[in-house]
Amino acid sequence: MARRKQIDLMRPLRRKETRRVARILQRLDEVQIAAQLDNAPPEDQDRVLQMLSVERRAAVFAELREETAAEIVRRLAPEEVAILLDDLDSDDVADILGRVEESLLRQILTRLDPEDADEVEQLLGYDENSAGGIMSLDFIRVYDSATVAEATRVVQEVEDPPDQAFYVYVIDEDDRLVGVVSLRKLLTGRRDDSIREVMEPELVYVDRESDQEDVADVAMRYDLVAVPVVDEQRRLVGVVTIDDIVDVIREEATEDILKMAGAGEELFETRSFWSSFRARMPWLLAAAIGGVLVAVALSGFESALEAVPVLALFMPVVAGMGGNVGTQSSTIVVRGLAVGYVESGALGRLVFREMGLGLTLGALYGLLIALAAPFVGTSVADPVALGIVLMAGMMGSMTIAATVGTSIPLLMNRLKIDPAVSTGPFVTTAVDILGLMFYFWLATVLLDVPM
Amino acid sequence: MARRKQIDLMRPLRRKETRRVARILQRLDEVQIAAQLDNAPPEDQDRVLQMLSVERRAAVFAELREETAAEIVRRLAPEEVAILLDDLDSDDVADILGRVEESLLRQILTRLDPEDADEVEQLLGYDENSAGGIMSLDFIRVYDSATVAEATRVVQEVEDPPDQAFYVYVIDEDDRLVGVVSLRKLLTGRRDDSIREVMEPELVYVDRESDQEDVADVAMRYDLVAVPVVDEQRRLVGVVTIDDIVDVIREEATEDILKMAGAGEELFETRSFWSSFRARMPWLLAAAIGGVLVAVALSGFESALEAVPVLALFMPVVAGMGGNVGTQSSTIVVRGLAVGYVESGALGRLVFREMGLGLTLGALYGLLIALAAPFVGTSVADPVALGIVLMAGMMGSMTIAATVGTSIPLLMNRLKIDPAVSTGPFVTTAVDILGLMFYFWLATVLLDVPM
Numbered sequence: 081m082a083r084r085k086q087i088d089l090m091r092p093l094r095r096k097e098t099r100r101v102a103r104i105l106q107r108l109d110e111v112q113i114a115a116q117l118d119n120a121p122p123e124d125q126d127r128v129l130q131m132l133s134v135e136r137r138a139a140v141f142a143e144l145r146e147e148t149a150a151e152i153v154r155r156l157a158p159e160e161v162a163i164l165l166d167d168l169d170s171d172d173v174a175d176i177l178g179r180v181e182e183s184l185l186r187q188i189l190t191r192l193d194p195e196d197a198d199e200v201e202q203l204l205g206y207d208e209n210s211a212g213g214i215m216s217l218d219f220i221r222v223y224d225s226a227t228v229a230e231a232t233r234v235v236q237e238v239e240d241p242p243d244q245a246f247y248v249y250v251i252d253e254d255d256r257l258v259g260v261v262s263l264r265k266l267l268t269g270r271r272d273d274s275i276r277e278v279m280e281p282e283l284v285y286v287d288r289e290s291d292q293e294d295v296a297d298v299a300m301r302y303d304l305v306a307v308p309v310v311d312e313q314r315r316l317v318g319v320v321t322i323d324d325i326v327d328v329i330r331e332e333a334t335e336d337i338l339k340m341a342g343a344g345e346e347l348f349e350t351r352s353f354w355s356s357f358r359a360r361m362p363w364l365l366a367a368a369i370g371g372v373l374v375a376v377a378l379s380g381f382e383s384a385l386e387a388v389p390v391l392a393l394f395m396p397v398v399a400g401m402g403g404n405v406g407t408q409s410s411t412i413v414v415r416g417l418a419v420g421y422v423e424s425g426a427l428g429r430l431v432f433r434e435m436g437l438g439l440t441l442g443a444l445y446g447l448l449i450a451l452a453a454p455f456v457g458t459s460v461a462d463p464v465a466l467g468i469v470l471m472a473g474m475m476g477s478m479t480i481a482a483t484v485g486t487s488i489p490l491l492m493n494r495l496k497i498d499p500a501v502s503t504g505p506f507v508t509t510a511v512d513i514l515g516l517m518f519y520f521w522l523a524t525v526l527l528d529v530p531m
Numbered sequence: 532m533a534r535r536k537q538i539d540l541m542r543p544l545r546r547k548e549t550r551r552v553a554r555i556l557q558r559l560d561e562v563q564i565a566a567q568l569d570n571a572p573p574e575d576q577d578r579v580l581q582m583l584s585v586e587r588r589a590a591v592f593a594e595l596r597e598e599t600a601a602e603i604v605r606r607l608a609p610e611e612v613a614i615l616l617d618d619l620d621s622d623d624v625a626d627i628l629g630r631v632e633e634s635l636l637r638q639i640l641t642r643l644d645p646e647d648a649d650e651v652e653q654l655l656g657y658d659e660n661s662a663g664g665i666m667s668l669d670f671i672r673v674y675d676s677a678t679v680a681e682a683t684r685v686v687q688e689v690e691d692p693p694d695q696a697f698y699v700y701v702i703d704e705d706d707r708l709v710g711v712v713s714l715r716k717l718l719t720g721r722r723d724d725s726i727r728e729v730m731e732p733e734l735v736y737v738d739r740e741s742d743q744e745d746v747a748d749v750a751m752r753y754d755l756v757a758v759p760v761v762d763e764q765r766r767l768v769g770v771v772t773i774d775d776i777v778d779v780i781r782e783e784a785t786e787d788i789l790k791m792a793g794a795g796e797e798l799f800e801t802r803s804f805w806s807s808f809r810a811r812m813p814w815l816l817a818a819a820i821g822g823v824l825v826a827v828a829l830s831g832f833e834s835a836l837e838a839v840p841v842l843a844l845f846m847p848v849v850a851g852m853g854g855n856v857g858t859q860s861s862t863i864v865v866r867g868l869a870v871g872y873v874e875s876g877a878l879g880r881l882v883f884r885e886m887g888l889g890l891t892l893g894a895l896y897g898l899l900i901a902l903a904a905p906f907v908g909t910s911v912a913d914p915v916a917l918g919i920v921l922m923a924g925m926m927g928s929m930t931i932a933a934t935v936g937t938s939i940p941l942l943m944n945r946l947k948i949d950p951a952v953s954t955g956p957f958v959t960t961a962v963d964i965l966g967l968m969f970y971f972w973l974a975t976v977l978l979d980v981p982m
Contacts, residue, residue, distance in 0.1 A: 333781070340862075386837060393829045404818050501660060
């Protein structure tokens with residue numbers, strides 16, 4: 081893979097083999113060290129950082145996950161933090177400091193270079209999920225009156241150039257964004273040409289308030305490595321670079337996955353027992369209330385259960401298969417909505433197809449369960465009737481599940497409620513209640529048991 | 532957002548308002564048209580493409596999702612396809628043609644420019660999920676004997692430059708990769724300096740066979756907008772650009788989400804009834820077999836059920852809450868493994884914490900259910916004992932679920948089995964069997980009912 085092989089640092093750290101750790105640190109690059117520290121216990125993180133030279137320490141720190149960096153910041157003296165943050169771009173500093181307490185934030189800001197501190201404060205003013213919250217204030221711009229040679233000089237003379245400088249933005253006398261030039265175009269353009277002649281005027285940009293997901297969408301659709309951010313007057317105020325866009329795409333996917341399972345929004349929340357507890361509790365509460373409702377709904381069938389207790393043995397499979405199909409349907413819809421594969425408008429067509437799928441899959445697996453039934457538990461008086469109850473029950477449960485699992489996220493989305501977070505308990509409860517009631521109702525009709 | 536507003540094309544298309552469609556097409560850019568066509572029915576896709584000029588048609592086609600493009604390719608004559616593909620980079624052509632049948636592929640290849648056809652064939656030879664399968668063959672390289680001025684001339688003279696040219700790669704006389712120069716460095720370097728002096732020698736690269744997820748990881752970790760691909764002799768053979776890396780990240784997330792729900796691997800599979808059926812069937816089969824096992828496992832408790840049928844009313848909540856916690860745990864682990872947040876080695880520590888969480892959450896919600904129980908169904912002789920059975924049952928079920936949900940994906944990962952695809956049915960079945968058996972066993976002990 082990369083030229084330097086990743087070597088495990090964790091085991092020698094755990095064993096306190098300091099010399100060996102020092103040797104390994106020399107053979108790893110900053111990115112590799114940061115990748116290992118991200119998953120290390122706090123004391124090992126601190127120990128390794130102490131072992132590094134000041135320059136390397138800052139370089140490793142710059143490559144850490146922002147959550148890890150924020151935790152380290154909390155453990156250090158504000159003076160030390162200021163040194164570590166000095167080399168970072170202001171947007172990265174803002175991401176890290178946005179995670180620490182207000183009082184600590186103030187202490188650190190006063191110790192930063194005043195200009196950097198201003199930038200960080202400005203960035204912290206934006207919603208962290210907006211274009212403003214992820215944009216960088218380091219970008220190269222030239223006025224539209226410049227020639228190619230003058231624009232080239234601007235690039236050459238930029239002090240402390242941004243890590244990701246691939247475009248030069250062109251603004252008019254009112255600072256409004258009018259075009260963009262790639263460095264390649266600048267390199268190939270004739271020196272005396274006006275920058276207007278080589279720039280791309282057909283501009284794609286976002287507002288400071290744009291949701292970060294929309295920014296990522298624009299970057300992906302237009303294959304951009306940086307998206308310019310403008311204010312109300314279309315004045316260029318920042319640039320969202322591809323490294324932050326990649327983070328957004330990954331984070332949003334993680335968020336969707338976790339939300340669908342009711343397991344919080346960030347993997348970082350699972351780091352400690354109590355934050356994990358808090359993240360997972362609300363969703364389980366909804367499910368528990370649903371569970372009580374299911375018990376209430378089914379209580380009308382107690383005498384049927386008493387008469388044919390074998391019915392209870394198949395409750396898990398009837399409800400479970402429904403739940404599985406419902407989860408499949410809602411997952412397809414939630415992810416489809418997230419990546420633009422499914423549109424809210426498609427409700428009718430989608431629900432219809434999913435109903436068909438639920439019915440077909442229900443018939444298939446209902447038959448399988450019905451055929452297996454005679455071999456399970458005490459034989460009932462009429463195994464054929466039980467088979468029919470099971471097969472029809474499965475078909476009902478799975479059709480209901482596919483329908484509910486498809487329509488709830490689509491409706492949530494229309495109501496502007498996040499479908500990822502709100503689908504799960506609804507679908508499970510609805511499927512349990514409707515599916516199992518249908519199953520028991522079938523049993524009372526076909527098996528001639530008391531209601 | 533972007534300068535041009537997205538205007539809905541679908542409704543006028545459905546209503547066959549051809550004039551209106553033509554007017555809207557003039558007001559949209561190629562990316563916006565492609566975004567709408569991606570979700571349109573085939574006949575509308577064809578109709579819109581026919582309405583566009585030859586140049587715009589190719590431009591819109593270039594922006595379509597590769598699955599959509601492949602379907603359109605299947606509907607057109609090979610001559611027309613060759614015209615549409617002419618402007619695309621060979622890696623994009625390979626992505627599209629990799630999805631069509633061999634015979635059609637041959638017909639199209641013979642109609643392409645022979646050099647392009649060669650490149651496409653070469654790329655099709657690699658696994659589509661490897662660096663080779665997603666790399667581009669268009670990149671700029673210079674020998675390490677060049678000066679900055681000479682390298683600049685190479686960039687200036689490149690015919691048909693790649694869309695995403697941000698770096699120049701430096702190779703030695705044996706074509707081996709020795710460094711990389713950003714265009715900014717080239718622009719700011721002194722003209723007579725050797726390229727060796729301005730290049731970055733500390734190179735990160737991947738092999739042709741590297742998994743695309745590893746390529747994405749390298750790009751993210753090192754903040755690269757392009758990752759060079761080398762052969763066994765470290766000769767530069769291609770470059771994976773950030774647009775493809777972004778696609779990989781998004782696709783892999785979608786794949787994980789869908790696999791965890793047993794709903795296939797690609798959203799595209801859900802496009803038709805039968806491909807969706809095929810994608811969802813196997814997982815459901817595993818769950819159905821699990822369901823039969825659950826019924827068999829519980830059949831020993833038939834007489835308990837007959838004596839206290841109210842026990843059955845709470846089966847869904849006991850099993851369901853277990854299932855929910857198990858899904859939360861396995862989701863955290865599966866996603867954590869995918870993004871490098873969780874390491875296989877963490878098994879012991881993670882399982883221990885999740886057990887604690889399951890127990891705590893089980894106690895909380897078990898108490899809630901126990902308190903609700905007296906209001907559900909026929910009153911039992913001993914409501915306190917039933918409450919204890921329910922609370923302890925929930926604690927057992929949820930602790931088992933958290934433990935199983937955490938350890939199965941970690942073990943799968945150690946065994947090099949994809950944890951996303953194989954976790955679901957195992958966890959559900961295990962939780963249903965173990966959780967419900969524990970619950971019934973408690974009932975037989977505490978409620979004094981027959982075994």
